[in-house]
Structure formats: structure tokens, C-alpha cells
Amino acid sequence: MSDAMDLLRSVKDQTDETEFYTPLPDGYTLGSTRYVAVFGTVISGLGKGIFSSSLAKLLKDKGLRVSPIKLEGYLNFDSGTLNPFRHGEVFVLDDGMESDMDLGTYERMLDQDLTGANFATSGQIFQAVLSKERAGGYLGRDVQMIPHVTGEVKLRLRTLAVKTRADVVFVEVGGTVGDIENAFYIEALRELSYEEGPGKVAFMALTYVLSPPALGEQKSKAAQLGIRRLMEYGIHPHVIAVRAEKPVTTKVRQKLSVYTNVPVGRVFSMHDLPSIYLLPELMREEGLDSEVVELLGLGGRVNSAHEFKAAGAWARFTSTIGSERHEVRIGITGKYTALRDSYASILKALEHAGVAHDTRVHVEWIDTTDVTDDNVAAGLAGVDAIIVPGGFGTRGTAGKIACIRHARANRLPYLGICLGFQMAVIEFARNVCSLAGAASTEMDPDCEHPVISILPEQKQIEGLGGNMRLGGQDVDLTEGSLAAELYGTTKIRQRFRHRYEVDPRYIETLQAGGMIFSGRHPVHPIMQVLELPRDIHPYFIGGQFHPELTSRPLRPAPMFHGLVRAALERAGARA
């Protein structure tokens, strides 16, 4: 250990003579933070984020401060421009960072708000390196992948450690071992482990065991080769987590142990579970959390009383999953109905709200491309509530408006999210306020009544130019409204990602027709929550924000909580 320390001390004042490049953030002490690094082998989509966040949760339950970071291989600066159909939803953090959906998994599992510091892409890393180069920051050196780019990666990790005062930083490396894109991340972690010293960095390899139906048994060769590949990078895993459909057999775990020198007790079966929220308990039963505490020498920092309490609260939550006494069917309209990942946070928010009501929520996907006023009643006959979620572009909007009209006129519980909020305004303007030409300038720039539009003067006030309004914003709720009742307060903070909003010129007309804007920007005339009077409709509400992004297992988002309650009442009335 002292070798590494000496070596670093000797490069503290960087010169053009040295081969080392390890900038340390102010206030960082080598060897004081622990790191858990998670890699995936064999296939992508193993659930590295689920594994990493579950383990982080178990350590947090023990009273340790944890901070996760996802290292993305792609060159985009953030996830803002990514198509959710290919990459899953864009998860917006409170500080406005448009991040990967895995950050949502971390926030939910840890019940912890994250920031841009918890999310890095290759694009961000290279941009930082190139800016330093332009500013003459490398003292005449040729700038190289090693040590400069890897040095930048380590700096990001250590900066996060300082900023969050984490006991343990969880580093999830995106992609699969062997990709070109993430090779420098893996290299950086190898260097980190040397510099921080033994017992400070624990490596976790996720892998996948195949079960070809024709053979009827689990086969581990691909897993063996995948982990070999990791070892070729100079990283020897401390723990192997094996993904499989069924529990991994002892024989396969032994085989993996033989091929990798990882004790069989640390080869963990991460088989499919009915809900990801059951994984932390499975890990705890297998003693994985204690193994990691021991590997990192953290025993002295464990708070057993804290753990007992946290484990109890979690067990009360998970004990409901799979044995709910009630059920409801909730329809979700949307363009990406084929891909559940595009609506990951909405599905999770429904799960949280469902558990709180001891209710299993079945989701019905409604492709609105062919929905019209004539066939909508049949299409929605089986659902107890509907959600029109966020989205961009024109496709399916006529069908969405037909669904909203049906929900409004037939007292079908409705939740509109962002675009779903805007569509509810348009439907109401057209069918209640007799503004036949009402639309959004996003879909119809020349419409007669642009009830939803871009307002340049407001955008200037908000200082966002032509860009999206992103991240956490304060919302004032009207006392006595459905919204205020749901949230139990009149001051809330919600996350936004939109460009268009209600045109203030139409507010009066909409209100005269009976629409209530019960949530507003504290200063500007930006409408953020709409609802219908409760004597007219049991549950009709919309948010210009995304309530799903801040729903947590033990603290479901109030708008979803209310929706499931209303759906239950409707299902009960029908039965």
C-alpha cells in the first residue's frame, strides 16, 4: 500500500518528467473511501444497476453513506438526445441532468436524490480532457488514454467521494467487458485499486448462465470466458453474481469458482425474481452484504440498530409484493408501448402505489394510433383508470385525446403526465370550451387556438433560451384542491422536462369551462397541475411535471397513490 502512496505523493506536483497523472480533488485522502466496482460480462442488460443498487441499499441500511455512479460508454454528453425506444426512458435528476434510467433504479432503491455527479459518459470525460488540453493543462505532454483519460475517470470518482462524503462509492461500468467503449473505465478502476491500496476496492463481476432448452441444464462456459476477459484487464473479481432464469446450481457455482479462484461462497445466484425489490433480501440471506463489509474492512462502521429498523420497513414493503389482496387494471397510452423500458419509472410508481393499497396493478398498453371517438369505449372497457404519459411528436395524439375525452365524460380515473397534461388541456378546450381549433404548437404550429405553446418571453425569464425546462422546480398548490390533499401540503418540488406549456391567454377561458389549475409556478404564470372538480369527476388530474420520477418504494408518488385508490373504487363499484 505504501508503495502506491509514495508514488502518488511523488506526483502530487505534476511535472512533464513523470509518467504518472493522478489529479486528486482537494480534501481527498487516499485509502479512506471504499469503492465497489460492478462489471457485466457475456451479455448486456444483466441488471448491473439493480445488483449494484441492491447491494448499496444493504450497506446504506447498515448506516454507511453510499454514493453510486454510472459510467456510460457512449459519447453523448448526457441521455437527453437518446431515443427512449432504443435506450429506455430518460431519467431527469433534480439538478436537470438527463441521465440513464439506471439512475432511477438507484434513487428508488436508495431513497436518495442524485445529481449529475452520479452520472458520467465518455463524452463528458473526453470533453473534460480536451478542455484541459486547450487550456495547457498537460504541461506539454502528449495526452494519452493512459494516464490522462484514466486519470480523469479516477478524478470523477474521487470528486464524488469528497462531494458526498461517501463511505462507499458504487461504480457501475456500462456495457459489457470486451467493449471498446468502456475499456478505459475498466483500466481506470484497475489503477484506482492499486492506488487506494488493498482492501479498498471490491470488484463484482455479473455474468450470465445459459440454459438451452434442448440440454435442460445450466451451462457456464460463456460465463467462464466472460470473467476470463475481465481478468485479462488485470482485474480479479472478489464476487461473481450469476444471472439466470432459475437458481444457479451448486455444480455451476463450483465450476465458476474453479475457473476464477473466487470462493464458491462468493459466487451468488442472481436468478429472476417477481420484483427487483426482492433482490436485497435475497442478497442478505446469502450473506453477500457481510462479505462485502468484510472485504472492505467496514465492520467497525456498521450500525446494527439502524439496519434492523431499515430491514423491517423493507420487509413490510416486500411482503406485500406477489400476495396483494386486490387488483386493478390501468391503461397506459403511448407511442413506445412495445418497450417497457421507455416507461420504467411509471411502472415502478404504479408498483409502489399498488403495494401501498395492497393491490396488484395490471398494466394494459393502449396503442392510440387507431383509437377514435367511435371505438374508444370498447378499447377502454377493461380498464379501471388510464394514464397518458409524457412524449414528443404527433403520432397517436388524436387517439390520446379520444381516450381523455372518454375518461373525462365517463368518470374514468385519469392521470395526465406532461404531454398527458397538455392533451387534457387541449381536449377540454375543444370539447368543453368550444374552441374547436385548439391544439399545441408542437403538433400544429398554425393552429387557430394554441392553448399549448412555447412562450419565448417566459423562456427568457427562466433563462433557458429555446431549450427544455429541465429538473426540479417548485410548485405552489391551491389550498383545498385535490392536489393539495394528495400531497398533504401546498408546497411541492417536482421534476420537469418540457418545452411547451399552457398559453396564459387561455387560462381564463379554461377556468370558466370548469378546469382548475391547482398547481402553479410560484412566480410566473406557468400552469403545473390541472384537475376537475370532485363533484364532477372522481379523479381527473394532470401534472406538467413527471411525478413518476420521484416515486419511491416506501413513499409512492401522491398522484399515483390517488390514481390507484380511484381505480380500486371504480373496480369495486363494477364488481
Ligand code: GLN
Ligand atoms: N412534448 C411536450 C413538451 O415538450 C411534452 C414533453 C413531455 O411529455 N416530457 O412540452
